[in-house]
Amino acid sequence: MTEPQDPPRFVVQLHDATTLHFDLRLESGGVLRSWAVPKGPSLDPAVRRLAIPVPDHELEAAEFEGVDHGPNGTGAKIIWDEGTVDLTRDDPDHVSFNLHGEKLRGGFALAQTGPDSWILIKMRDEYARRDSDIVGDQPHSVRSGRTWQDVARDG
Ligand code: MN
DSSP, X not given: OOOOOSSOEXXXXXXXXXXXXXXXXXXXXTEEEEEEETTOOOSOTTOOEEEEEEEEEOXXXXXXXXXXXXXXXXXXXXXXXXXXXXXXXXXXXXXXXXXXXXXXXXXXXXXXXXXXXXXXXXXXSXXXXXXOOHHHHOOSOTTXXXXXXXXXXXX
């Protein structure tokens, strides 16, 4: 059982399930609030990425890298980024936060746009990068250096 840590943590996992997607998880209140982000985060403030809310996960979920056997896809999951998070706004339909990860830094916001849809955007700050593609440029796990395909192949 992992105890809540101070400061709170975040993780972004890249997960090959029914479709390849990213899972963004922010520690808050002793759980990981979670969204599935099909295209993953962007550092470009002009880009709005769909984020689908999913049930809270236990803190232990942030530690998992490996194959999570499910009905679809290979189930491979890597820790694409991780670090600490400061929540600066935590409303039911809007969450603002600063990430201190290896790939993701600075301000981000999640805003609800529909019953089951939110958007993830990068705030304009010194860590914003216009026209960048961090998902494409940096596909590896920050824990192991492996890609999700490496994990899938090694089982
Ligand atoms: Mn997932």
